[in-house]
Amino acid sequence: MRYDVVVVGAGPAGSRTAKIAADNGCRVLMIEKRQEIGVPVRCGEGVSKKGLKELGIEPESSWIAADIKGARIYAPNGKHVLLSEEQAGGEVGYNIYRDIFDKSLAKQAGKSGADIMLKSSVFEVIKENNKIKGVKVKSMGENLEIKADVVVGADGFESQIGRWSGIDTSLKQNDVVPSLQYTMTNIDYTEYNDFYIGSVAPGGYAWVFPKNNEANVGLGVQLSKIKERGDVKKHLDRFVEKKFPNGKIVRIVAGCVSVCAPIEKTVGNGVLLVGDAARQIDPLTGGGIINALICGTIAGEVIGNAVKKQEFNETLMEYERRWRAELEDKLYRNWIAKEKGTTLSDEVFNKIIEALSGYDFKKISTTEILRGIQSKYPELMKEFEGLI
Amino acid sequence: MKVDKTKCMYCGSCVGTCPKNAIFLEETNIVFNRELCIECGVCEKVCPVGAITAE
Ligand SMILES: Cc1cc2nc3c(=O)[nH]c(=O)nc-3n(C[C@H](O)[C@H](O)[C@H](O)COP(=O)(O)OP(=O)(O)OC[C@H]3O[C@@H](n4cnc5c(N)ncnc54)[C@H](O)[C@@H]3O)c2cc1C
Numbered sequence: 001m002r003y004d005v006v007v008v009g010a011g012p013a014g015s016r017t018a019k020i021a022a023d024n025g026c027r028v029l030m031i032e033k034r035q036e037i038g039v040p041v042r043c044g045e046g047v048s049k050k051g052l053k054e055l056g057i058e059p060e061s062s063w064i065a066a067d068i069k070g071a072r073i074y075a076p077n078g079k080h081v082l083l084s085e086e087q088a089g090g091e092v093g094y095n096i097y098r099d100i101f102d103k104s105l106a107k108q109a110g111k112s113g114a115d116i117m118l119k120s121s122v123f124e125v126i127k128e129n130n131k132i133k134g135v136k137v138k139s140m141g142e143n144l145e146i147k148a149d150v151v152v153g154a155d156g157f158e159s160q161i162g163r164w165s166g167i168d169t170s171l172k173q174n175d176v177v178p179s180l181q182y183t184m185t186n187i188d189y190t191e192y193n194d195f196y197i198g199s200v201a202p203g204g205y206a207w208v209f210p211k212n213n214e215a216n217v218g219l220g221v222q223l224s225k226i227k228e229r230g231d232v233k234k235h236l237d238r239f240v241e242k243k244f245p246n247g248k249i250v251r252i253v254a255g256c257v258s259v260c261a262p263i264e265k266t267v268g269n270g271v272l273l274v275g276d277a278a279r280q281i282d283p284l285t286g287g288g289i290i291n292a293l294i295c296g297t298i299a300g301e302v303i304g305n306a307v308k309k310q311e312f313n314e315t316l317m318e319y320e321r322r323w324r325a326e327l328e329d330k331l332y333r334n335w336i337a338k339e340k341g342t343t344l345s346d347e348v349f350n351k352i353i354e355a356l357s358g359y360d361f362k363k364i365s366t367t368e369i370l371r372g373i374q375s376k377y378p379e380l381m382k383e384f385e386g387l388i
Numbered sequence: 389m390k391v392d393k394t395k396c397m398y399c400g401s402c403v404g405t406c407p408k409n410a411i412f413l414e415e416t417n418i419v420f421n422r423e424l425c426i427e428c429g430v431c432e433k434v435c436p437v438g439a440i441t442a443e
Binding site for chain 2: 033034035040042119121123138156157158159160163170171173176178179180223226228229230231232233252253254255256258
């Protein structure tokens with residue numbers, strides 16, 4: 001089998017890349033190892049309205065589970081600061097059904113002409129003269145070789161395509177946040193996405209994202225702060241027992257989030273990485289859906305050009321330049337802020353939230369947070385040296 | 389590396405974190421390459437549900 005482009009993984013990054021590349025005239029095959037796109041869900045399912053709008057993705061009632069008014073950030077002492085959607089910089093918006101959302105994106109890729117292959121696991125890349133020339137797939141028990149001019153690794157956190165192609169996507173323990181989430185019913189629903197910081201979730205945070213008649217209650221811990229096997233589950237069980245003693249669990253979601261600085265390289269000879277595979281998650285919020293879609297759009301356009309020109313070296317490098325121009329500064333800044341945040345004590349978090357709840361700001365950002373702290377607890381500023 | 393299949397969620401946390409790329413996830417099957425393993429134990433710590441025992 002031969003295609004212009006093979007996309008490995010049918011998450012948001014893969015489906016978007018496949019759709020845009022197909023729209024730009026490429027013959028595309030998207031390969032997914034699961035038997036059903038989007039299932040099982042591995043996500044908190046919060047997504048920014050502004051982000052979707054800027055991508056031209058029309059909200060569909062089938063995947064909107066809740067329309068969110070804002071975010072509340074809770075300090076260890078229980079006090080909180082409330083951010084409107086605007087103040088939260090559009091980071092909150094809809095809570096969605098990711099399985100339906102992912103399928104909708106895959107259908108759009110299919111509509112644009114991309115072929116889709118399920119229950120098919122890519123287990124090797126084909127290399128010839130140091131160029132990636134395709135992939136080997138185990139598809140419903142059958143081994144296939146698929147040749148392509150471009151291979152896209154959209155294979156998520158567990159990504160292998162990069163490593164097999166000589167792109168370093170390895171992560172330090174500070175930059176990995178294993179997470180667990182219970183979708184729960186029988187709890188009090190609100191119109192806010194809640195975040196709990198401090199020792200409830202060392203180096204990460206706990207979240208409560210309400211949906212229609214249920215809520216995603218989850219928690220992530222920085223890998224370097226994990227002491228014993230199963231710590232993440234222990235932390236989540238403790239949190240749930242305290243917050244929602246009458247809640248009932250209807251779904252369990254496990255997964256891992258990368259919270260690293262932008263990696264050195266996301267393009268190789270005949271291959272490029274998109275989404276979690278390229279470690280494009282926001283290291284402060286852990287949100288990755290919108291970034292995966294932004295980078296998938298850029299990847300699809302660049303691949304379209306490369307296929308038109310039949311030039312797969314310099315032309316693909318354009319992807320590296322364009323996604324970095326759009327996201328790199330923010331990812332880097334938020335990584336620095338995350339590195340700082342993971343060193344703070346509960347007492348300091350209490351003071352930060354206290355300072356912020358009395359401070360009138362337009363949009364949350366590291367600078368604004370620091371201003372808020374400066375105005376109330378100037379002596380705390382020494383904790384933030386290097387951030388200013 | 390031993391995986392307790394009654395606990396494993398097949399979430400890929402260990403796969404993406406393994407520094408030696410010794411773990412692979414087929415849809416619901418963890419494949420472990422003993423020859424690549426350096427026994428660093430990180431898979432045991434990263435597993436959100438504690439399904440892994442490093443040896
Ligand atoms: C617990 C948790 C909560 C999160 N909460 C949020 C949130 O609220 N908001 C947000 O924006 N982001 C959140 N994220 C991050 C978000 O889920 C990811 O950033 C997003 O899914 C990235 O999309 P992707 O397409 O890059 O990867 P994925 O969605 O992971 O898709 C990768 C796909 O590739 C497939 N695949 C992998 N290897 C192969 C192979 N060898 N062969 C064939 N197929 C393969 C996988 O089966 C998978 O379907 C969360 C993550 C976790 C773990």
